[in-house]
Amino acid sequence: MEKKDYRPMWKELGLNLEVHDQLLTVLGNAYKDIYMSQENRPKGMQYLDFVISEAHGLRIEELMETKKKGNKVIGTFCVYVPEELILAVGGTCVSLCAGAEIGIDEAEKVLPRNTCALIKSFMGFKLAGLCPYIQASDLVVGETTCDGKKKAYEILNDYKETYVMEIPQMKTERDRTLWRGEIIQFKEKVEQLTGRKITAENLKEGIKIANDKRRALQRLSALRKAIPSVISGLDALLVNQIAFYDDPLRFTKAINDLCDELEERVQKGIGVTKNGTPRILVSGSPMAVPNWKIPWIIETSGAVVVAEESCVGERSTRDLVDEKGKTLDEMIDAITDRYMKIDCACFTPNEERPAHILDLVEDFKVNGVIHYSIQFCTPYTVEAYKVEKTLQQKGIPVLKIETDYGMEDIGQLKTRIEAFLEMVKG
Ligand code: SF4
Numbered sequence: 001m002e003k004k005d006y007r008p009m010w011k012e013l014g015l016n017l018e019v020h021d022q023l024l025t026v027l028g029n030a031y032k033d034i035y036m037s038q039e040n041r042p043k044g045m046q047y048l049d050f051v052i053s054e055a056h057g058l059r060i061e062e063l064m065e066t067k068k069k070g071n072k073v074i075g076t077f078c079v080y081v082p083e084e085l086i087l088a089v090g091g092t093c094v095s096l097c098a099g100a101e102i103g104i105d106e107a108e109k110v111l112p113r114n115t116c117a118l119i120k121s122f123m124g125f126k127l128a129g130l131c132p133y134i135q136a137s138d139l140v141v142g143e144t145t146c147d148g149k150k151k152a153y154e155i156l157n158d159y160k161e162t163y164v165m166e167i168p169q170m171k172t173e174r175d176r177t178l179w180r181g182e183i184i185q186f187k188e189k190v191e192q193l194t195g196r197k198i199t200a201e202n203l204k205e206g207i208k209i210a211n212d213k214r215r216a217l218q219r220l221s222a223l224r225k226a227i228p229s230v231i232s233g234l235d236a237l238l239v240n241q242i243a244f245y246d247d248p249l250r251f252t253k254a255i256n257d258l259c260d261e262l263e264e265r266v267q268k269g270i271g272v273t274k275n276g277t278p279r280i281l282v283s284g285s286p287m288a289v290p291n292w293k294i295p296w297i298i299e300t301s302g303a304v305v306v307a308e309e310s311c312v313g314e315r316s317t318r319d320l321v322d323e324k325g326k327t328l329d330e331m332i333d334a335i336t337d338r339y340m341k342i343d344c345a346c347f348t349p350n351e352e353r354p355a356h357i358l359d360l361v362e363d364f365k366v367n368g369v370i371h372y373s374i375q376f377c378t379p380y381t382v383e384a385y386k387v388e389k390t391l392q393q394k395g396i397p398v399l400k401i402e403t404d405y406g407m408e409d410i411g412q413l414k415t416r417i418e419a420f421l422e423m424v425k426g
Pocket residue numbers: 077078079080145146285286311342344345346
């Protein structure tokens with residue numbers, strides 16, 4: 001089928017068509033090499049293949065359509081921004097985190113070189129005119145998590161108005177009070193932007209949509225416990241990545257359909273791995289599209305990734321918002337409590353995270369943990385020490401990796417990962 005020409009839409013959005021074409025070519029080639037070369041993929045992945053192929057096309061067209069109906073699109077960078085409030089007023093929440101090197105030269109004109117690649121990438125996408133999602137957003141929401149992000153938002157604000165939520169650094173009662181206040185202020189901001197009131201009725205619906213999406217992703221996560229693995233780590237990561245862009249109702253249905261197929265695979269003993277394939281947990285910094293580097297190296301080195309302890313992974317889906325609340329106040333409380341459970345390395349102390357990694361190792365019958373930090377990501381690079389120590393005390397093999405979005409270190413990483421996998425085979 002002839003692909004639709006989206007160039008007029010991209011032009012109207014203010015994209016740099018020439019560089020954007022380069023991005024799509026790089027993305028298309030990488031997808032073909034990394035994803036389409038996998039064998040025995042579940043049929044349900046065809047939906048995800050389609051969504052990724054239309055990530056800058058049909059999906060953006062849908063966003064422009066919904067905007068025409070008076071609905072708003074809100075771009076975010078962190079799983080701390082409560083999607084429920086956006087969904088309550090018919091808004092769409094899209095992630096603006098980026099995982100590609102292209103555009104980084106532009107970013108380095110305004111940011112120090114030793115900034116994490118995720119920050120440089122989203123800044124570069126904006127400055128180089130590469131991201132239709134930020135162009136389509138009616139509001140961009142940042143947050144005070146790591147220092148790199150919060151200072152970068154001050155610069156981003158010069159190019160696109162950026163509203164910043166204050167995320168506490170600790171988890172005391174005082175921090176909860178601060179965070180609840182931030183949620184209420186964000187609710188007012190959303191109401192002002194959309195001209196629509198958030199009520200107990202529509203918030204209940206927003207909570208349900210977000211929870212249903214999380215439930216589908218939790219179902220997928222649970223299916224990854226099966227031996228042999230019924231889905232590759234790369235495919236599961238893609239699902240988690242697309243969760244941040246796709247229409248939530250359609251996505252939830254597609255993932256539940258995929259899970260039905262995977263359940264059948266479990267029953268029939270069909271898998272994507274052979275007996276004895278090492279089962280790896282990847283833990284650490286988030287992997288935004290198209291950052292597939294580490295799982296790709298792991299899975300082309302004879303192992304399978306069975307879980308991601310990451311915000312693009314189970315950290316953003318493991319907790320639901322309690323649905324029992326009847327009044328607006330009770331629902332805001334439930335949202336506050338749910339988000340306070342997120343164990344991002346930006347918090348101190350963050351003992352929950354190493355403890356949770358141990359639980360994952362047991363639940364998913366993990367043979368080894370690869371701790372992944374984006375280079376210059378201070379929170380995860382520093383916290384890697386505690387994670388490593390906790391795992392070593394239990395005799396669980398762990399490999400710490402620090403890398404960026406470049407491809408120059410692929411050979412070196414492959415050598416290190418292969419040596420690690422030899423060790424975990426036992
Ligand atoms: S790792 Fe931390 S800063 Fe990044 S998305 Fe997750 S909660 Fe937000």
